[in-house]
Amino acid sequence: MKLVVLGLSLSSSWGNGHATTYRALLRAFSERGHEVLFLERDTPWYAAHRDPDPKVCRLAFYDDLAELETWRADVASADAVIVGSFVPEGVAVGEWALKTARGPVAFYDIDTPVTLARLAAGEDDYLNPDLAARYDLYLSFTGGPTLDLIMRRYGSPDARALYCSVDAEAYRPLEREPRWDLSYLGTHSPDRQPTLERLLIEPARRAPELRFCVAGPQYPAGIDWPANVERLEHVAPPDHPDFYAASRFTLNVTRQDMIAAGYSPSVRLFEAAACACPIISDVWEGLDTLFSPNAEIVLAETPEAVLTPLRNLDEAARRRLGQAGRARILATHTAAHRAAELELCLQEAISRKASRNLTSMEIS
The missing domain is CATH 3.40.50.2000 (Glycogen Phosphorylase B;)
Incomplete structure (x- = not known):
């Protein structure tokens, strides 16, 4: 499938755990034969602390919401779109993705407990209750009872655990003298x-x-x-x-x-x-x-x-x-495990959306 991800950062691991999470997951997802485009807001903080190119997928930057229009065709033609937590102006980005994408749009929450605490406090810089209910899929770093809460309290049609993972080839034992x-x-x-x-x-x-x-x-x-x-x-x-x-x-x-x-x-x-x-x-x-x-x-x-x-x-x-x-x-808990889980979640979301679209056409 063709996947577009609008995430906090793929280019820089400075002061965040998102980059390594995305790198491991999207590398493994690409290795399953899928095409991935990652769109990252070009912020001074991450621009000043970029890591060497991770080369896990196609990576592009946008300066502001207006420049997202450059990528309209890619988002519209994608089989699925993911918007990540803590994306700058994330509510506006999510609204744009929902209006633009023809396939399902998922929210990938790498900060679920923080997100829910912010929602309870009325803070909605990257997610609000309305968006949580309109995203086709809520992928959560937190499992257990929190998934039921997301669906019950915020109206998500489908909340699934997608824990973080690790590239077991990049992270492996080395023999070193303990320091x-x-x-x-x-x-x-x-x-x-x-x-x-x-x-x-x-x-x-x-x-x-x-x-x-x-x-x-x-x-x-x-x-x-x-x-x-x-x-x-x-x-x-x-x-x-x-x-x-x-x-x-x-x-x-x-x-x-x-x-x-x-x-x-x-x-x-x-x-x-x-x-x-x-x-x-x-x-x-x-x-x-x-x-x-x-x-x-x-x-x-x-x-x-x-x-x-x-x-x-x-x-x-x-x-x-x-x-x-x-x-x-x-x-x-390897990235390969998570990529298979993500593939299944997205395939099911794609099928659900196709069924809804077909039903709407039949009714009309």
């Missing part, structure tokens, strides 16, 4: 910071003999980093496997909205596991449906629960934990 006992890779977020304080910074204070690292942009200058915590401003996606290989363990920290919703894995969770890096994670509902606690992942709510595996797990057990995490990824 840190525990690392964390993620952009600063005020609602994640208390958990980072509790599960990494406080353990670092209590264990000065161990080595820690926090990598990611936008951390404020006032944070009191212990001397044994190394700071890296940014790690580009091609360097993620090296980063995880240099980590004896890595930490997964989840945003509060996602904890409240449950069933909301982050792309970093899957990427680290694909690299066979043992993960210590905060706790939320649904995590045990993705990884088996204690066998494929370690769950922690206190500094002591973090320090216990760092100090007590021997090297053989540590490696078994990492290898079990990677095995779970290869079995259920």
Whole structure:
């Protein structure tokens, strides 16, 4: 099929998890024989921090809503169109896509709990209740009960979980000398910071003999980093496997909205596991449906629960934990799995829309 995606960013992974998600998914989708065009708003922030061309599909930029008209023919002739979360002026982009496309238009929510919190607060910069009900398909990074809520409260005709995934060829184990006992890779977020304080910074204070690292942009200058915590401003996606290989363990920290919703894995969770890096994670509902606690992942709510595996797990057990995490990824969470799921969801949406159009013609 021919697919057009209007997403936040494919070109830059700086300060967002969308780019790596789209790259893995759309590469695998293209490998299934489909044609993909990704349209990205050309913003100064991402333009200043672009990664090397990911070359996963055709990528084009537009400056504003008016310039979207350049791509009218592509959107109109597409078998399906996807509009992503956090797209600048996303409501207007969605309205334009719905008016222009002949095939079904889906909303791909890479930020579902955040989106629902914003809708509840009356914030509608990239989605509003009317659009949620008019999109033919709502693809959600959050599964579980949230899917029923999207259909019941916001009138979506079809809400499906499409979790993030990982390119298991790009993210794979590497043999490196460990540089840190525990690392964390993620952009600063005020609602994640208390958990980072509790599960990494406080353990670092209590264990000065161990080595820690926090990598990611936008951390404020006032944070009191212990001397044994190394700071890296940014790690580009091609360097993620090296980063995880240099980590004896890595930490997964989840945003509060996602904890409240449950069933909301982050792309970093899957990427680290694909690299066979043992993960210590905060706790939320649904995590045990993705990884088996204690066998494929370690769950922690206190500094002591973090320090216990760092100090007590021997090297053989540590490696078994990492290898079990990677095995779970290869079995259920690769980009190839998600691309097959996306293909099925879109094919069903295409069939539903064709049936509705046929019924309308018969009635008229």
